[in-house]
Amino acid sequence: MSDTLALTRRLVSIPSHEDERAAGDAVESWLRAETDAAVRRDDAGNVIARRGDGNRSLALVGHHDVVAPADEQVRDGEYVVAERNGRLHGRGAADMKGSLAAAMVAFRDADPATELVFASFAGEEQGGVGARAAIDEGFAPDYAVVGEGSTGYSAPGVTDVAVAHKxxxxxxxxxxxxxxxxxxxxxxxxxxxxxxxxxxxxxxxxxxxxxxxxxxxxxxxxxxxxxxxxxxxxxxxxxxxxxxxxxxxxxxxxxxxxxxxxxxxxxxxxxxPPMACDDADFAEAVLDAAREAQDGNPRHVAKPHATDAGWLAAAGTTPVVCGAAEPGEAHTAGESVAIDVLERCERIYRGVAESA
The missing domain is CATH 3.30.70.360 (Alpha-Beta Plaits)
Structure with a gap:
């Protein structure tokens, strides 16, 4: 089992719809054990880590809270996690603990071309509570890849790069x-x-x-x-x-x-807030990394849904959205994510970190 899949399974099993502290604990402890990064936990419950240096900073961004699960997604106080037909099923697998795990592994393994930042926010499902708190405290990377879903927009199974959302x-x-x-x-x-x-x-x-x-x-x-x-x-x-x-x-x-x-x-x-990437070169660099990581032909796309990328863009960061979730998977009783796409996203994030 790959590190990305194992970490996704661990994160998805932890309930985080009412209280995301346990999921935040898992993210924080893994980063402290697996990396030599400077890791901190702020008062809002966000987990933020930094490694490398340079004139610019690139953040890999996700969130560890989820919406309330369906009854069949909980057993004995934990979320049910199951693998079937090449997909991992469970609350938060798509939105967005799968991409979060991929970002964590990429953060650990990349040889960054600039300062590399990792951020897992709390309260995204409550309107970006964690992102706004972090921004208020000075969180301001130059660039960000937000791991919300961008797979299956231009064609089934292709992981695209969203340069804007509503x-x-x-x-x-x-x-x-x-x-x-x-x-x-x-x-x-x-x-x-x-x-x-x-x-x-x-x-x-x-x-x-x-x-x-x-x-x-x-x-x-x-x-x-x-x-x-x-x-x-x-x-x-x-x-x-x-x-x-x-x-x-x-x-x-x-x-x-x-x-x-x-x-x-x-x-x-x-x-x-909506999001618009204001740097065509950065958007193209992320698209290049997406091309290198898969056989399909990814494209720049737009998403219909708001994400924390909107808060980052409003604060001056240049973001794109790129992640494993496909349209129609998030917040559903049958929520799942393709395992091969999780591995692909880890390669994309690592590629961006090493080239952007």
């Missing part, structure tokens, strides 16, 4: 009115009607779009929930609607326009 802005619009008896609607101000007027504004907004290194990204903005009223015979004095916006680098829908409707307020609840 972000997500979740927000709420609240319409307020004045209640009255439904038999006398003119005596009140119907908050549902005001909310509907605001929803019409949302429907009329143009979806943002842009191009990053030849990759086209088109965002979206859509109302996903609506709630209002207190009874069948009462004019409602409050109605709220949830808006899901998929953002693209440099562009936002003008959602503030909903406040032109009388009585409507708009509040942003979550804003996960």
């Amino acid at each position: 972000g997500r802005r979740g927000s709420t619009l609240v319409a307020r009115g004045e209640s009255a008896h439904a038999s006398e609607p003119e005596a009140g101000e119907n908050a549902v009607y005001r909310a509907c007027d605001a929803v019409d504004v949302v429907r009329g907004l143009d979806a943002p779009e842009t191009t990053v290194l030849g990759q086209e990204l088109r965002g979206s903005v859509v109302v996903t929930e609506i709630d209002g009223g207190s009874g069948w015979n009462v004019i409602p004095d409050r109605c709220a609607a949830t808006v899901d916006e998929r953002t693209v680098p440099g562009e936002r829908a003008d959602l503030g326009r909903v406040e032109s409707v009388p009585g409507v307020e708009w509040t942003v609840d979550q804003d996960l």
